[in-house]
Amino acid sequence: MCGRYTLKTKATDIARRFHFDLNPGLEDAFRPRYNISPGQGISAVIDDRDKDRRVPEILHWGLVPSWADDPAIARNLSNARLETVDAKPSFRDALRYRRCLIPADGFYEWKSTAGGGKAPHYFEVEDGALFGFAAIWEHWAHPDGSEILSCALLTTRPNALMAPIHDRMPVILPPELEAAWLDPRIINPAPLLPHLQPYPAEKMRARPFSPKVNNARLDDPSLLSDPPPPQEIAFFDKLL
C-alpha cells in the first residue's frame, strides 16, 4: 500500500511541474515534507471544470464517502485498489467525477521482517523527480454544515523493484496520462484504467531507510541522512 510519502520539492517547482497557480496562503501547505501520513491534510491537484484550469486543493488523506454516517471511516480508506475501484460503492462516483493527482517525490513502504518487525524502505522515481500519485477525492457534508474534502490513493500490484519489499505499491501516473486523468469531462474512466500500471521498475530506485520514519511526528530533512539498520543494508545488497 502507500501510507507515507515525501514532498520536499519547492512549492514554485511543484506548481510549474503540474501547471497550477500557487495562490498566496499555500506556503505552509507546500512547505517541504519528509514524512506525510494518513489522516493529515495533503496537497492535491484537481482540474476545476468551471474555471477550466488546474487548482491546488488540500484534502484529508482518507476518503469519506458522501453517504457515511461517521467520517471516522476515512481511517480505513486511505487507499483504493485499482483492481476493484470502479466497482466499489465507496469509490465509484469519485473515480468517475473526482480524479486528482497527489504531488510527491518519494514514498515509503515497510518490509515485514522475520521477527514480526517492520523495516522501512524509501522509493523514488527518475532519480528523485516529482511525480503524481493517482488518487480520487470526495466531499462529505457534516450535519453542522461544514464540509470535509478527502481523498484516497490508488494502489496496484508491485513491480519487480518493490516485490521483495511489499505486495502492493501506489499507482504513479505516467506523465502523458496526467491530463486525461484530471480531465473532468471524462466521466467514463474505463479507457483510462488499462494505462495505470505498476510504474516501470527500471525508472525507480529504492533503499533501506532509518526506522526513525516510523514516528510520524518526525518530519525533517535529517531523516534522509539517518542510517538504516546494517542488517537491512545487507538484505538489500543481496537483491542486486
Next chain:
DNA sequence: CCAGACGTTGTT
C-alpha cells in the same frame, strides 16, 4: 420488501 454493509492493509 427491509436491514445492513459499503474499505484497505496486514496478519492469522
Next chain:
DNA sequence: GTCTGG
C-alpha cells in the same frame, strides 16, 4: 485487541 494521533 482496538482506537486515536501524527
Next chain:
DNA sequence: CCAGACGTTGTT
C-alpha cells in the same frame, strides 16, 4: 503507515 494510549474518583 506506525506509535502510543487505553480509566475513574476526588482533590489540588
Next chain:
DNA sequence: GTCTGG
C-alpha cells in the same frame, strides 16, 4: 446513495 443478503 447503492448494493447485497435474507
